[in-house]
Amino acid sequence: MKLIFLGPPGAGKGTLAVRAVELLKIPHISTGAIFRSAIAAKSPLGLKVKAIIDGGRLVDDDTTIALVKERLAQGDAQKGYILDGFPRTIAQAEALAGFSPQGSAPDRVINFDIPDSAVLERLSGRRVCRNCGTNYHITFNKPAQEAVCDTCGGEVYTRDDDREEAVAKRLEVYREQTAPLIDYYRAKGLLIDVDARPSVDEVVANFKKALGI
Ligand code: ADP
Ligand code: ADP
Numbered sequence: 213m214k215l216i217f218l219g220p221p222g223a224g225k226g227t228l229a230v231r232a233v234e235l236l237k238i239p240h241i242s243t244g245a246i247f248r249s250a251i252a253a254k255s256p257l258g259l260k261v262k263a264i265i266d267g268g269r270l271v272d273d274d275t276t277i278a279l280v281k282e283r284l285a286q287g288d289a290q291k292g293y294i295l296d297g298f299p300r301t302i303a304q305a306e307a308l309a310g311f312s313p314q315g316s317a318p319d320r321v322i323n324f325d326i327p328d329s330a331v332l333e334r335l336s337g338r339r340v341c342r343n344c345g346t347n348y349h350i351t352f353n354k355p356a357q358e359a360v361c362d363t364c365g366g367e368v369y370t371r372d373d374d375r376e377e378a379v380a381k382r383l384e385v386y387r388e389q390t391a392p393l394i395d396y397y398r399a400k401g402l403l404i405d406v407d408a409r410p411s412v413d414e415v416v417a418n419f420k421k422a423l424g425i
């Protein structure tokens with residue numbers, strides 16, 4: 213199954229993706245996570261995108277499209293994928309549709325339905341492991357020991373782009389450049405709305421019901 217997770221920053225895409233990977237046994241491909249590893253490694257890609265991401269803006273389409281094209285060509289993505297955070301523009305969606313003659317286009321697009329107030333609450337409390345990327349929340353999903361990752365013992369920190377100024381910019385960018393993808397995929401008959409407001413377990417149940425699994 214080839215799935216796209218579409219929704220505003222902080223909607224819970226990454227959190228559901230971790231659960232969906234267990235259910236569907238397909239890789240979770242997060243462009244944001246790939247960019248964050250590149251930044252941590254100080255690779256040429258990381259150096260190029262750091263200021264853009266910290267400011268809450270989008271990395272350019274050419275760079276992002278090339279990255280995803282390469283990732284989807286790898287063996288594990290042939291049986292399916294969860295694309296989390298890509299596409300974020302119509303140009304990216306059109307590129308994805310044309311990646312390879314068959315096989316790259318998504319089967320379903322999961323639209324995370326959630327009000328701004330909930331998104332702000334989730335983003336302001338989000339914490340992430342610097343080492344393995346596991347997500348936490350200071351109220352809804354705390355690590356057992358403060359600021360220490362349950363999975364790997366790494367340092368749990370606040371992403372630079374989860375600061376207030378960057379969050380406002382990201383929500384504006386989402387509305388202008390990414391939200392048009394809702395109608396784009398609805399018109400193709402691929403969109404499934406999932407209520408993303410309740411607890412993680414309930415969102416997982418909503419997701420399973422929506423997919424009939
Ligand atoms: P969130 O889900 O909280 O919005 P992500 O981890 O998906 O965050 O993305 C973090 C940042 O990485 C984005 O704000 C953007 O700067 C960059 N990014 C991620 N995916 C894309 C994309 N498809 N196109 C352009 N920039 C992207
Ligand atoms: P996204 O990938 O869409 O940006 P995340 O999965 O990183 O979103 O979730 C954002 C924050 O909200 C994280 O701190 C996460 O722990 C928390 N979170 C995710 N889903 C839920 C939920 N259903 N209820 C409460 N908090 C959630």
Ligand code: ZN
Pocket residue numbers: 341342343344345346361362363364365366
């Ligand atoms: Zn960790």
